[in-house]
Amino acid sequence: MTLKNPVADKIILGLDPGTSVMGYGIILIRNQELKLLQFGVIHLKKYVGYELKLKKIFERVNQIIEEFMPDEVALEAPFFGKNVQSMLKLGRAQGVAMAAALAHEIPITEYAPKKVKQSVTGNGNASKEQVAAMVQNLLKFKETTYLLDATDALAVAICHHFQGQTNVKKTQGWGAFLSENPKRLKS
Secondary structure (H helix, E strand, O other), X not given: OOOOOOOOOEEEEEEXXXXXXXXXXXXXXXXXXXXXEEEEEEEOOOOOOHHHHHHHHHHHHHHHHHHHOOOEEEEEOOOOOOOHHHHHHHHHHHHHHHHHHXXXXXXXXXXXXXXXXXXHHOOOOOXXXXXXXXXXXXXXXXXXXXXXXXXXXXXXXXXXXXXXXXXXXXXOOHHHHHHXXXXXXXX
């Protein structure tokens, strides 16, 4: 007699939104073990006009979702800095990525950058290089210092797994939002 695994496989898409380079990473959780499926970056500098960059983010995130069919999406939340315009642009990039996930009714969770670093390295002030080294160790792959945005995205996915989705607010999609907020519908 074989016992069924009570924990089903789970695919998590991690995203590190950006306006010049956006990182993404996909991991598989099987028997509580982490497995790297894919990671990379979306280069956006070559596109003229912010609207075109947002369109490319939506299209590429949508392609990734359709290829890997993740169960959950984890995003790094924009951090508050001195430049309000930069934060606004990052928020738009994040919103477009969220819209792609919501179009597929995939639950979304956001994590502050310090939370991601703390979860993955044990130090909320870790450098990108320290995060990359720990991600490489956890997922057992070779050095890729030129893809720090991608390793940041993998760190977001790993953080999401480590958090176990406890006490984390998730967005379940437009249908769930509308059913939870009926007064927001206009007739």
